[in-house]
Amino acid sequence: MSEKQAAEVVVLPREEEEEANEPVQKNQFDLNSYDTDSTEIDLTHTRADHIPDLSRFPNIEELRMRNNLLTVFSPTLSSLVSLTSLDLYENQLTEIENLDGLVNLVTLDLSYNRIRKISGLDKLEKLEVLYLVNNKIEKIENLDALTQLKLLELGDNRIKKIENINHLINLEELFLGKNKIRQIEGISSLQKLKVLSIPGNRIVKIENVEELTNLKELYLSDQGLQDIHGVENLTNLTLLDVANNEIKTFNGVEKLDALNDFWANDNKVESFNEIELLSKLKDLQTVYLERNPFYFHDVNQYRRKVMLTLTQVTQIDATMCRKATT
Template sequence: MSDEDDLDDIEPDQDDLEKEDDDKEIEEWDDYRKEGEEVSEEWLPTPLTEAMMKEGLSLLCKTGNGLAHAYIKLEAKDRDLTDIYLLHSYIHLRYVDISENHLTDLSPLNSLTHLLWLKADGNQLRSARMNELPYLQIASFSYNQIADTEGIFHPRLVNLDLKGNRIRQVTGLDPERLTSLHTLELRGNQIETTLGINLPKLKNLFLAQNTLKKIEGLENLSELTTLHLRDNQIETLDGFSKEMKSLQYLNLRSNMISDLGEMARLRDLPKLRALVMLDNPCADETDYRQEALVQMVHLERLDKEFFEDEDRAEAEEIRQRLKEEQEQEMDAEHDMEPYTPSV
């Protein structure tokens, strides 16, 4: 596959991945949570009932032995639910949406061993911990009150969404158990360090709107292609390495990078094609775009603008000049070494 083909895997306008609507959604949710902290609201007990089940069930399919049928999809969204105990007996469910309720407990889902897809956004969950669900592939727990990432070890999990929670550090994500996880969404939390995200199969990592000051512990993410770090407090680009050999798109918008020289730390990323550095202090420097291309020969786009052929030619001239100057300095140092006659 050519480099052009690799870039085709990235969406045409990667800035759309910043999801402005979701940014607004996170701000609105933060406001909602602050109001909830000021006014302690007691929800009236509202259990999931058979009537609600009858209304929300759909998609009739054959069961495992092929001799019977059961509904495998449930939508119980925005029903003010505080209790889903009834679900423990609906063991054939594969798709469950229990978003926008007041749930604090997911344990009734532990018996749903055929579950493929779970959406539990906008509840009062403090944990995403559940028993291992052998077929679960997509799980979304966004906009809850989850404080950690413990107890998540579903072997076929591909996409995990934990945005808009209260996570400070990623712990408990075992790479030997989460062997299929390729997308991890952690935007809008309170994450202070990237340590703990040791998932070699990960392809997409979203860490925008946290409190990160630097990048560390991501060296083993050799299959990572997309990394979002927008709206953090990052000052240095130390922490990137050539082992991150698949990284194509890096978003560092709205951080605190002031030194253009930091871009040199990205030159060992062999497949980096698109870089976003808007709203960093260094982006106001006169040589901002030129320095980026000098340091990253294969870069195709900086922020929203692609580099032209003349930009590449100029950058190549600068690289050659710098190389010649470096060689001259080395020759000069060699000439200044004291002569030691052979005996």
């Protein structure tokens, strides 16, 4: 053994070595601890490798099996007709199946699994909340039956296009962050939408949002936006996040009369005069503006200058400030 190889050898203490060689203890739960009339069963972090037979709990409404070792949806799930909430966050599931009997399901969380395709949801007509964060999904599809959906979370997948959701007219919150989306599209009919979150994608232009007049929060940070044009009609917007883009001017933001929060740090705005546009927004309370070029022009006076220009704000970047007196 060479000196380099010897240096790479890690010697475990006897106790740790024995523990490392022990087989994984699975299914560390006891259903006998639950009454048969229980409405909620929580088997989180019990190292479960299967969904047990829960037929003796006829009133169960909520089932949580987060942080386990599940690889498949047990056929026994379909018998849980009374179930309204199913949480299988962080397991090893690869395919959505055996959910047809859950006709009363309202909330479904399948985040942090290994699911490659949206499927098996056709019978869940009462579903209002669907989480599919951090899977391997490449396409938005097979949501035709979910017309009651109010929240759809598909962040951190492999999605390239916003499609097949125009029929979700009851949708209020849509999350598509950290995908590969290049264009905002296919959402014009979502008139009830209040939150649209698409950070960390490949969008270079704000477009096709002018009809979303009920929108209150818009998140578009960490991509390639050049300006803020396209938001002028969103008069109910209270939060706009365009941080870490390529924006060179704040033109357009002054028309958002209801704006409370404006996050535009880490952009390319050169002139401090751009901040004067924000002085017209009487309800503005929080601004994030640091690390734009104007910030580096006079770092020591930056905060003071913002306070004098935007007397209505109560927070500048991560620091609270005393509201100016009249």
